[in-house]
Amino acid sequence: MNGTMMEYPLTLDHLLDRAQKLFGGVEIVSRLPDKSLHRHAYNDFHRRARALAGALIAAGLGPGDRVATLMWNHYAHLEVYFGAPLAGGVFHTLNPRLHPSDIAYIMNHARDRFLIIDDTLLPLFDRIREHVKVERVIVVALTGKPLPDGCEDYEEFLRSAPDGASLPALGENQAAGMCYTSATTGRPKGVVYSHRALVLHSFVCAMADTLGISGRDSVCPVVPMFHANAWGVPFTCTMVGAKQVLPGPHLDPVSLLDLFESEGVTVTAGVPTIWLGILQALEREPSRWKLVPGMRLAVGGAAAPEAMIRGYDRFGLQVVHAWGMTETTPVGSVSVLKRGMESLPPDERYAYRAKQGIAPPFVDMRVVAEGKEMPWDGASLGELQVRGPWVTASYYELPEASGQFTQDGWFCTGDVACIDAEGYMKIVDRTKDLIKSGGEWISSVDLENALMGHPAVAEAAVIAVPHPKWGERPLAAVVPKEQAKGTFTPGELRDFIAPKFPAWWLPDAVIVVDEIPRTAAGKFLKRALREKFQDWKWEEGGQKSE
Numbered sequence: 001m002n003g004t005m006m007e008y009p010l011t012l013d014h015l016l017d018r019a020q021k022l023f024g025g026v027e028i029v030s031r032l033p034d035k036s037l038h039r040h041a042y043n044d045f046h047r048r049a050r051a052l053a054g055a056l057i058a059a060g061l062g063p064g065d066r067v068a069t070l071m072w073n074h075y076a077h078l079e080v081y082f083g084a085p086l087a088g089g090v091f092h093t094l095n096p097r098l099h100p101s102d103i104a105y106i107m108n109h110a111r112d113r114f115l116i117i118d119d120t121l122l123p124l125f126d127r128i129r130e131h132v133k134v135e136r137v138i139v140v141a142l143t144g145k146p147l148p149d150g151c152e153d154y155e156e157f158l159r160s161a162p163d164g165a166s167l168p169a170l171g172e173n174q175a176a177g178m179c180y181t182s183a184t185t186g187r188p189k190g191v192v193y194s195h196r197a198l199v200l201h202s203f204v205c206a207m208a209d210t211l212g213i214s215g216r217d218s219v220c221p222v223v224p225m226f227h228a229n230a231w232g233v234p235f236t237c238t239m240v241g242a243k244q245v246l247p248g249p250h251l252d253p254v255s256l257l258d259l260f261e262s263e264g265v266t267v268t269a270g271v272p273t274i275w276l277g278i279l280q281a282l283e284r285e286p287s288r289w290k291l292v293p294g295m296r297l298a299v300g301g302a303a304a305p306e307a308m309i310r311g312y313d314r315f316g317l318q319v320v321h322a323w324g325m326t327e328t329t330p331v332g333s334v335s336v337l338k339r340g341m342e343s344l345p346p347d348e349r350y351a352y353r354a355k356q357g358i359a360p361p362f363v364d365m366r367v368v369a370e371g372k373e374m375p376w377d378g379a380s381l382g383e384l385q386v387r388g389p390w391v392t393a394s395y396y397e398l399p400e401a402s403g404q405f406t407q408d409g410w411f412c413t414g415d416v417a418c419i420d421a422e423g424y425m426k427i428v429d430r431t432k433d434l435i436k437s438g439g440e441w442i443s444s445v446d447l448e449n450a451l452m453g454h455p456a457v458a459e460a461a462v463i464a465v466p467h468p469k470w471g472e473r474p475l476a477a478v479v480p481k482e483q484a485k486g487t488f489t490p491g492e493l494r495d496f497i498a499p500k501f502p503a504w505w506l507p508d509a510v511i512v513v514d515e516i517p518r519t520a521a522g523k524f525l526k527r528a529l530r531e532k533f534q535d536w537k538w539e540e541g542g543q544k545s546e
């Protein structure tokens with residue numbers, strides 16, 4: 001027997017219409033390139049996103065056609081997030097930090113027909129224009145500079161929408177958005193988000209036991225909207241009617257802290273490198289900013305070091321550690337404490353919070369090694385596999401990547417992990433970042449987190465470097481905090497972390513560097529470090545420290 005309930009599609013138009021009906025006056029604040037603040041409200045957002053949908057249809061957008069974006073986080077990007085899907089099309093976020101040839105490859109592979117772009121990013125587009133077949137280029141004139149030939153003005157494009165144009169009925173399994181993985185090896189791979197996946201993901205991100213985003217919050221996604229939909233935050237905010245604070249291109253610590261203060265931000269989200277910088281700024285000038293007490297910082301994209309979680313607690317700000325991937329829309333686990341864990345000794349609590357956390361409802365997780373599922377004992381390592389309604393079941397038009405999906409319907413993440421008896425998952429490494437020394441595995445993530453626990457260390461990345469005797473040995477690249485330059489020796493850093501690890505885990509070389517190269521998503525680019533140090537000459541006995 002079936003239930004008697006209606007079939008009601010889980011589509012994005014519902015979120016937008018409801019936001020207009022119930023939260024029409026709630027603000028959306030965007031920082032522009034000149035640092036001024038653009039303000040409008042859900043009423044305007046609703047009207048303009050629908051106008052964009054109408055204008056796209058009038059301009060010839062057909063069902064499923066792709067509307068690419070090259071934009072920072074601001075009101076117009078948000079309008080495309082909804083406007084393109086409401087027209088029956090698909091928004092496709094492009095990462096401006098990628099190499100132009102990769103952007104061109106991605107645009108061609110996705111067959112983007114429209115491009116909506118910030119005027120500040122036009123010089124980047126000029127480098128790829130000849131190599132892509134995009135038909136219309138619509139420019140958001142953020143700086144007011146005149147537009148080059150062959151481009152249309154975004155505001156005029158909105159005005160071209162026919163009055164009272166009706167928008168198509170949407171199905172929940174229809175594609176709404178698209179994003180390519182920022183692959184560190186091989187070609188980028190496309191993931192296509194359905195309306196249903198984005199809606200269900202929004203419900204989960206609003207749960208008190210995940211990111212807990214509510215209509216009372218003021219939410220600032222620092223994570224770019226071109227990186228896994230800014231972790232779905234703009235959709236969740238629209239669903240619950242939260243104030244949205246979009247930081248534009250200004251992602252340095254002082255600009256962000258100013259914005260958090262002036263807009264009363266209560267929830268924010270980004271990769272650890274952003275939060276390491278902000279923590280340093282707070283430590284330098286502890287009383288400069290009045291932040292909302294208990295502000296929550298969702299941290300993911302790379303491991304949140306335990307020392308950083310403790311550091312923010314000292315300022316009354318709460319790190320919420322989460323794990324996810326472009327392929328998982330992206331939230332796949334969140335580290336919140338279960339009932340009773342609040343009263344554990346602090347070290348145990350921090351250890352749980354530094355893990356990547358437990359799966360939310362409808363995400364299944366398992367760890368598999370040599371074809372066998374590993375026990376939840378907190379020690380047995382293997383590849384993390386996941387499944388769920390917002391986990392991709394394939395890559396867009398890339399059958400050769402079918403190896404990442406198992407026969408029994410799981411997605412292979414490429415992350416090496418273990419799961420403890422309470423269900424808390426811990427990422428140990430990317431498969432390719434693990435260090436194999438004398439046949440045994442060493443976790444680069446654990447070493448990095450321990451090094452970043454030293455008060456003089458701003459950032460640390462540990463890589464495997466070929467070694468004649470052991471196969472590979474760990475080498476640590478360390479960036480000192482500004483005020484700590486020259487105040488420590490590499491040997492001291494080794495001594496500092498030594499009590500936490502077996503002796504053979506300790507990096508054989510600790511090298512002080514000015515900066516660690518980053519991926520387009522702001523994570524440590526270990527491949528570049530590996531290339532730099534591949535011919536490193538280990539001293540006799542392998543105990544070099546500088």
Ligand code: AMP
Nearest residue numbers: 300301302303322323324325326415427
């Ligand atoms: P992306 O698709 O660019 O978001 O990258 C996804 C990858 O980032 C994952 O497969 C992990 O390797 C890594 N990642 C994401 N969140 C975390 C986390 N909290 N801790 C460690 N690694 C993470």
